[in-house]
Amino acid sequence: MNILKLVADLAATTPNQFEQPADRRDALTSLGRFGAKTLAAALPLGLGSVPALARDTRTILDSLLLALRLERLQNAFYTQALTAPASFFPADTSIRASIVKMQAHQQQHAALLVRLISTSNGDVPAQPRYDFTGSKNNTQAALFPSVFTNFDDFLTLAQLLEDTSVRAYKAMVEFLVQDNYILQTALQIHSTESRHATRIRMIRRQRGATVKPWPSPADADITVANKTAVVYATEHATTQLLADYTSVPFRLLPIGSGANILTESVPEAFDEPLAADSVEGLLNLFTL
Amino acid sequence: MSNNLKKGGDEAEFAKPLYVPIKRRSFFMYAGATAGATALLLSGCDDDDNGGGGMPAGTVSLGSGDVGVLNYAYALEQLEAAFYAQIVATPYASMPADEKAALTAIAKHEEIHREFFKAAITAVAPSMVIPGLTPDFSKINFNDRASVLGAAKTFEDLGVGAYNGAGKLIKDKGYLLLAGKIVSVEARHAAYIRDLITPGSFAGNDVVNAAGLDQALDVPTVLTAAQTYIKEKINGDNVGK
CATH class of the missing domain: 1.20.1260.10 (Ferritin, core subunit, four-helix bundle)
Known part of the structure; x- marks a missing residue:
């Protein structure tokens, strides 16, 4: 999946991204930034946290x-x-x-x-x-x-x-x-x-x-x-994302009820x- | 307690929103102009989705690859959740209020971890989710504080060592981060339980070595230790492979 993601990022990268002379680390950095931007544009669902994996290289x-x-x-x-x-x-x-x-x-x-x-x-x-x-x-x-x-x-x-x-x-x-x-x-x-x-x-x-x-x-x-x-x-995050970028539906899971489950126990658990x-x-x- | 190793039933209800087709479809709609690239990105998600049969009856195979690691974690969290649920259901005599509150909180954390892993596996490989396991706590005397806390220490330190050792088996960075989010909570539990037993033993030399490193345990070591408390035979031969 990581390789596919990289390929996806590469496919979306314009050629001039690679034209400037740069050492390996700079190249990775600019690719990483572009990747984050691409993902952010691709996922306008307010998922600010989604590109976190690509933001920092x-x-x-x-x-x-x-x-x-x-x-x-x-x-x-x-x-x-x-x-x-x-x-x-x-x-x-x-x-x-x-x-x-x-x-x-x-x-x-x-x-x-x-x-x-x-x-x-x-x-x-x-x-x-x-x-x-x-x-x-x-x-x-x-x-x-x-x-x-x-x-x-x-x-x-x-x-x-x-x-x-x-x-x-x-x-x-x-x-x-x-x-x-x-x-x-x-x-x-x-x-x-x-x-x-x-x-x-x-x-x-x-x-x-x-x-x-x-x-x-x-x-x-x-x-x-x-x-x-x-x-x-x-x-104290109350949500966690799955591999397909959907949120874990904690409120539907059999983790008991009570006012503090979703607002206190869930953030404590991660x-x-x-x-x-x-x-x-x-x-x-x-x-x- | 019977609630904590529930099989089936509850699955359908919560799992549904995770894969009903409309969800995937709307995801691609949002992806808009870069839908092609995003489809490529997502196509990697289902590649672990192959059957895990061929095991003798009563044996539960954790499977291979990242899903194997997730099932490994799911099995351990099932064990911990069932253990703490039992403590809360049958507290030892004169359990101090502060201790009871903390053990109840830990029971909740472990229950959340268990259901979290079940949801995480269901999202990518629903046919690979291991069933609810049957715990065997016959060696633990739930009326005795020392017996209970001693077992809790064993479970928590084992969990920390298991996650630390499994990190290198995980291929997907997202899963690696999720494991990281959970292992530090387990380490906090471990330190708490240890200090209940002996104040200042939160990072004893039996778990943190002379280089200041907490233990990292391999899959066979962890499963051998965990097997004592699980009725089904767990096969983890292909975890991470």
């Missing part, structure tokens, strides 16, 4: 570099938190131990990604510097002024970063299909990040936050418009991807 290297940015940032975030005095952490020792575990995983992921990028002949970027208050070294208003002094603020940002990670890897996997090893590795990191996110959510819940172990429309909003709101934008540019926008808030 990132290479495996692009995806690995984004993953490295994510992992380095989270590693730095947890590493810095773990330098805080013992009084920063709750009395329940399993909580600090969980942060230690997550930091170790992020460090392991970053190291693995550096190896994968190097062996793919990619350039490993220099380690960035961060300001987790979001104030860009006091040049603008802080988003999390007490991130390393108030444990609840720390947890809030931790949840935003972990949930973003899950969404970022999910969006990435479709660009990794050419390489089974990298694809599976990304999936294995993806579900590890998901486990982290749930642990953070459960700690927050124990501390009185209105939050479920999984992203839910019932969660209290912890985001700031135009800044962190992107983390849960489109996450985590949604987050496009790379949105992920980068979020990371930029904390990167100097």
Whole structure:
């Protein structure tokens, strides 16, 4: 089906699309953009989400570099938190131990990604510097002024970063299909990040936050418009598409009744991807 | 519970809108000028549509290719849905309210996953959908919290490992994304259940290795583990092939 889809896109592409000199990656990018446009024109059913698969044509290297940015940032975030005095952490020792575990995983992921990028002949970027208050070294208003002094603020940002990670890897996997090893590795990191996110959510819940172990429309909003709101934008989708682009008729399926089934249980049952540019926008808030 | 492994009946009603001819026809109408290209695009959808007979009675074959992977997921989701439905129907003594709410929510998620896969397979290869499976939970004591949560942990970690291992078997990017949308929810369930058993065990060394990677399991490993809880013999020899 993918090959047929590509052939369909090629058939609809005008010859001058290929006339400009371009390296392979540029050619793929412009083909991808044209493909998205063609599909959008072909499906005026308001299916804005349909061409999502064709809209972005990132290479495996692009995806690995984004993953490295994510992992380095989270590693730095947890590493810095773990330098805080013992009084920063709750009395329940399993909580600090969980942060230690997550930091170790992020460090392991970053190291693995550096190896994968190097062996793919990619350039490993220099380690960035961060300001987790979001104030860009006091040049603008802080988003999390007490991130390393108030444990609840720390947890809030931790949840935003972990949930973003899950969404970022999910969006990435479709660009990794050419390489089974990298694809599976990304999936294995993806579900590890998901486990982290749930642990953070459960700690927050124990501390009185209105939050479920999984992203839910019932969660209290912890985001700031135009800044962190992107983390849960489109996450609570109430529809899913099948291979023939029809929507799954959830309301007709034998999944029980009740006011919250379609508006809460369905969106909870599916985590949604987050496009790379949105992920980068979020990371930029904390990167100097 | 009997509701959760229902065979037939319900299929006709919800499946109908998915393939009545008018739907396909109107789709082409919307496709307008590029109808030819779109028809080409869609023609790939039905190529897995071949029969799966030849198995001994009582054996359920998951089939081959992407449909095989979807049936594989459908089988696992059937098992999980039936398991959580049983927990909700016969809760263990003094189940805390918060725990009950979460386990009930998980039961809903798994039921939705099960029906989602059935709809997804029905949309492309209606003759290949495996039947409702008969669970065998005789080894689980639903009156005992430790027994129930221990089994839940097994099912959730197994599900995560199954999806992680199946990713490379999936050919269609759309299905790969859908599997990705579900596996992270299963991982959230797994972390939740693990932390109910032992706080801080959400990503224990038994599932996440020294490189920080969650487990990826192959089809035979998963089916061998799942078979204990399913009466029919499941054959997954051609999943993804």
